[in-house]
Amino acid sequence: MTETGEYDVIIVGAGFAGVHQLLNIRKLGLTVKIIEAGEDLAGTWLWNKYPGARVDSPMAIYQYSDPDLWRDWSFTELYPDWREIQAYFRYVDNKFDVKRDVLFNSRVVSAHWNDSVDRWTVTTEDGQLFQSQFISLCTGIASKYHLPELRGIESFKGEVHHSSRWPEKYNFEGKRVGVIGTGATGVQIIQEIAPIVDHLTVFQRTPNLALPMRQRKVSVEEQARLKKELYPIFYGRRYQTFSGFLYDVDPKPIADTTPEELALGFEEKWAKGGLTFWLGAYAELFSNKEFNDEAYAFWRKKVRERIPDPELQEKLAPMKPPHPFGVKRPSLEQRYFEVYSQRNVTLVDISKTAIEEITPNGLKTNDGVEHNLDVLVFATGFDMVTGGITSIDIRGQDGVPIKEKWADGVQSYLGVASATYPNMFWIYGPQSPSSFSNGPSSIELTSEWIIDCIRFMKANNISSIVPTNEAQHAYSEHLNQLGSAGLWSEAKTSWYLGSNISGKKTQMLQFPGGLPAYAKLCNDSAAKGYNGFDLKRSPA
Known part of the structure; x- marks a missing residue:
């Protein structure tokens, strides 16, 4: 009508x-x-x-x-x-x-x-x-949503899904899955499906400088206490901070900050989890390249500790930063970096071996390798x-x-x-x-x-x-x-x-x-x- x-x-x-x-x-x-x-x-x-x-x-x-x-x-x-x-x-x-x-x-x-x-x-x-x-x-x-133009996509015999047009019910068990993209969406999908698929192939252009989420359950009783004591304060505080979160960037000049203070500050913000290490850090993170490199080095050390394989370390947390830390919105992860140590997971660096075409049976990179897939997931953003x-x-x-x-x-x-x-x-x-x-x-x-x-x-x-x-x-x-x-x-x-x-x-x-x-x-x-x-x- x-x-x-x-x-x-x-x-x-x-x-x-x-x-x-x-x-x-x-x-x-x-x-x-x-x-x-x-x-x-x-x-x-x-x-x-x-x-x-x-x-x-x-x-x-x-x-x-x-x-x-x-x-x-x-x-x-x-x-x-x-x-x-x-x-x-x-x-x-x-x-x-x-x-x-x-x-x-x-x-x-x-x-x-x-x-x-x-x-x-x-x-x-x-x-x-x-x-x-x-x-x-x-x-x-x-x-x-954004779908990249890839040659041969219409020939693929398997299933194709963009992350923002997901089927209501779907079972990945026993499937060979390829995920293109490692932004926030890719991180969430990858760490979720890796334990249940037959094989997962991730096609990464840029490493994701993801931060630990520190996810946990929150009881009704805990929330009741917060509502009684702090919720009105929370909602007022939002408009007073740089990012609308409850924590704020520190305006103190890095030149006036001791190495010990910085080291302890990094550890404290990392332990809190979420976006605290980004939007609750020092304001100069966004403008001071030398200090930004220090923050990246700290991030890299923390992440590499979770990745046993040296080759994977360099792909996921390279010695040279792919870009300054925080100039892209960091994703939050729960077990993302551990996923790549699973035997059923392969990481393909498409900045070095680019996607050449989609084939009837999967995806081919320009080094001649064809990755056989049942499902192709586009986590390619918007x-x-x-x-x-x-x-x-x-x-x-x-x-x-x-x-x-x-x-x-x-x-x-x-x-x-x-x-x-x-x-x-x-x-x-x-x-x-x-x-x-x-x-x-x-x-x-x-x-x-x-x-x-x-x-x-x-x-x-x-x-x-x-x-x-x-x-x-x-x-x-x-x-x-x-x-x-x-x-x-x-x-x-x-x-x-x-x-x-x-x-x-x-x-x-x-x-x-x-x-x-x-x-x-x-x-x-x-x-x-x-x-x-x-x-x-x-x-x-």
Whole structure:
């Protein structure tokens, strides 16, 4: 059945950001609709349900900060898996009847602005039509999956799966499996399936500088104690730290730090696990190459202790760093490095023996070796950060599609809006702190800013708001300067820079200055009557 309608706000995507927007727009008394391509809530955790898929943020801050939600909800593990996140969204729906305002199984294909009436026309793939004053893009940073172009892929007789399009039920027992990619997804899949497959062949381009997760069970009693004493403090603390986690980077200059202090600091952060060794370390990690080498040497020593074979040591934790530590988001692992010592696991370094083609029976590398496979898994990631937005035909005041406009690089103001696209916001997307932060921390901060902006517009009879070109240019230049001051560009292929996708403009795609600095920029603009935006008043 074709659905049409007019709303104050159309939201694209029903993950953490989309649901947060919906619940808070309702509080403004406005009409709102989420359009979701999938069949249920949960966003990235609806699509990413591959073996081992789980978050890399501790459970206390990987949920909404609303006390009406956290009081009655408990996770079972410190780092919840996709099943628990889906269960959490079912709980949120039961609490607030989220789904009554969600249209599922509908993919947005276009959004066109009409400047004469200050309205968006939104069209779905199946021809449904909506109009709204505002559009909120909650497509996330990993909604458009990436498949590399490999010769012969259509000839493969076995099964092919991308990590983000995983079958509901699957049994790997007795299978010969090939995994292409060793990013966060690859790490999780590899350590999960290695004990049960007949043989696992991993095709690695770049070693993953993964950190120990320190996963553990968390009892209901422990969470009850935390809720009573610390949860409100946790949610306030998030906005005070560089990354939205409960720990923070240390601004102390390395030159003023003794070798003993550094050594003990490294050991302490390593023992805590999670991303502490990265986002709870010294701030100079991201800009001081000599110190970064020290951090990498410590990481390498810890990892090599877990790998008996010298050849594997060099492949997985090479003496020369493949890139500065931390310029790619480190993955969290539980037994990843031990996997490669199993007799049924082979590691192929495709930086030296590249993939030549996919054959009917497997995969052939350019050294002439053919690896026989029953299943081929692509853990090859996504067109990160921008892909979810540029896959929609979005046209603003000048009628130019945003994909075309961003072909030479993303331009935004405050990582939340773009010039010539009035009343269009995005959350956890280009030029925001997104992947430098805990997801819900960044999402709630931005979502609340958007809600306040819409409230301000309604109270002051303003029909549209759009960044000026001057403000957009200044913000984007500021972000580029922050990026160039760091070591980010020394990674040859990095989705932080868009360089993992052939033909994509290489640039810093996220705000690397930390959550407090980002919040200040956003709040300063709002305090000055949304400085940097053009505001249009409704006709009397």
